[in-house]
Each structure stands twice: as C-alpha cells, then as structure tokens.
C-alpha cells in the first residue's frame with residue numbers, strides 16, 4: 049500500500065519547551081488516521097508542521113514520497129487541511145465562500161461547487177451567511193473549502209470538537225464518504241478517543257509531544273474486549289474441552305493460561321466444566337479494558353483492569 053505520509057524523528061522546540069519529541073508516524077493510502085492526545089499534547093503543532101504552516105526543529109517529512117523541497121511543495125498541493133481557525137468569510141454564504149476560494153485557487157467550476165455543497169450537506173442553506181451557521185455547518189464548510197482543490201489527503205485538526213451528538217454522527221458519515229467514495233486519505237485529531245474510534249482505522253496516541261502508541265482498530269477492539277482468564281495446569285485438555293462445548297473464541301496465552309473472549313460464557317459454568325473433568329484451576333478471573341481507560345492508562349500510567357472474581 050502506498051505511503052502517503054512518513055514522519056521521521058520530528059521534534060519541535062519553542063524556546064526551552066519541547067512540543068514534539070522524535071515523532072515517527074506513517075500513514076498509508078486509504079487510512080483514516082486518528083491522532084489522539086490531550087490538550088497541549090502537540091497535535092496542532094504536528095499538523096502545522098506537516099502542512100508547512102510551521103517548521104520542525106529537526107526531523108524529516110515525506111509526503112507522497114517526496115525526497116526534496118520541490119517535491120514536498122508539489123505534494124502539499126495534493127493535501128487539503130482545516131487547522132485551527134475556520135477560513136470561511138462570515139459575511140458570505142456557503143456557495144459564495146466556495147466561489148471566492150475557487151477563484152483564488154484558479155479552480156472555478158460552478159458544477160463542482162454545487163456538487164461540493166451537496167457532498168457536505170450544505171446544498172440547502174441558500175443565502176444564509178456563514179456567520180449564522182452552527183459549528184457543525186462551519187466545520188463542513190471548512191472541509192468543502194479544503195476539498196476544492198481535490199486533495200488526495202485531508203488533514204483536520206479537532207473538527208469534532210464542540211459538535212452535538214447528531215452533528216458528530218453526520219460528520220463521521222461525511223468522513224467515511226470522503227474516504228470510501230473519493231478515496232481520500234484522512235488524518236484527523238481529537239482529544240476524545242471515542243469520537244475517533246468509530247471513524248478511524250488507525251490511531252496514534254500523542255502525549256506530551258511523544259507518540260506513545262500506534263494501534264490499528266483491530267488492536268483496539270481486542271483490547272476493549274472483555275474476557276475470562278483461566279489459569280490451569282493442562283491447557284491442551286482444557287482447549288479440547290472448550291471446543292467440545294462449542295466455546296471457540298479463546299486463545300492459549302501460555303502453558304498455563306487461556307483467555308476466553310466468548311461473552312456468553314459464565315465463570316460458574318467454566319468452574320463446573322473443569323471440575324467435572326478434574327482439571328485443576330489455579331485461578332480464574334474476568335477482566336476488561338474500555339478504550340478511554342486504555343487511553344488514560346497510557347497517558348497517566350494507570351491501568352483500569354478489573355479483577356472481578358478470583359480464587
């Protein structure tokens with residue numbers, strides 16, 4: 049899969065303050081990459097560096113495989129972004145804003161503008177000035193402006209911030225549509241993990257300027273699953289027994305431990321099964337980690353694993 053963005057050892061210092069510390073990150077074509085971090089983690093600084101609004105103190109950026117400054121600038125033309133302040137003009141309507149920006153960028157095509165308004169669901173707002181738009185509408189207009197030059201890569205800084213729940217759902221649908229139908233790779237930041245969880249396929253967790261973890265959606269899903277951990281002496285016999293009782297969603301972790309992910313299985317049922325077969329149980333407990341807890345554990349060093357039953 050083509051690499052769209054590769055950051056190598058990106059660092060940024062503001063006088064004595066280190067805002068980014070050796071960030072390495074790769075985004076592949078087709079990704080919706082969620083960059084998660086608390087306020088002040090360095091998200092905006094990183095996105096500004098990628099889009100050349102700010103210069104890194106050290107490290108390299110490859111955008112669409114660029115190997116020099118000229119190629120990087122060309123690659124930037126394939127990138128659209130909405131970072132920090134909304135760019136729309138308050139006294140212009142959605143359509144007038146798009147006409148203004150398309151003229152500015154030399155890409156005037158009224159048909160395209162109408163399509164764009166339709167795409168972001170602003171086709172019916174008529175002459176309403178953008179200063180009277182809701183936050184969600186302003187965000188959509190910002191995206192429409194960024195899409196005017198038909199980018200292959202879209203960078204959005206906290207676009208979900210402050211939206212109401214319905215606007216969040218609509219916004220996620222829009223991002224999925226851009227990704228699936230227009231093949232746009234997306235980098236999106238947020239300080240709320242669950243906001244990105246439903247839309248992104250890969251995640252990077254930024255904490256105090258350091259990218260502390262990169263995870264795929266599947267890895268996150270595996271983490272958030274609830275499970276029963278069995279500590280027994282005979283994992284082979286236990287595995288056979290589980291299968292015999294159609295409990296197939298389990299994993300042998302070591303010679304003495306099995307994790308069972310099937311949420312319909314009860315601890316008491318397992319104890320009975322194993323006792324009937326004279327399999328010695330050294331320990332059995334239920335555990336689970338939700339996403340926000342995992343995020344918190346990474347940034348705070350606390351791990352919210354609950355031991356509910358054990359002996």
Ligand SMILES: Nc1ncnc2c1ncn2[C@@H]1O[C@H](COP(=O)(O)OP(=O)(O)OP(=O)(O)O)[C@@H](O)[C@H]1O
Pocket residue numbers: 062065066067085086087088089090091092093094239
């Ligand atoms: N121009 C600047 N001068 C000095 N320090 C800065 C500047 N821009 C950012 N910083 C500092 O760098 C750190 C990272 O800031 P940044 O805005 O990138 O974080 P963020 O993750 O985007 O946070 P938020 O979610 O609050 O926008 C912060 O400590 C911030 O104070």
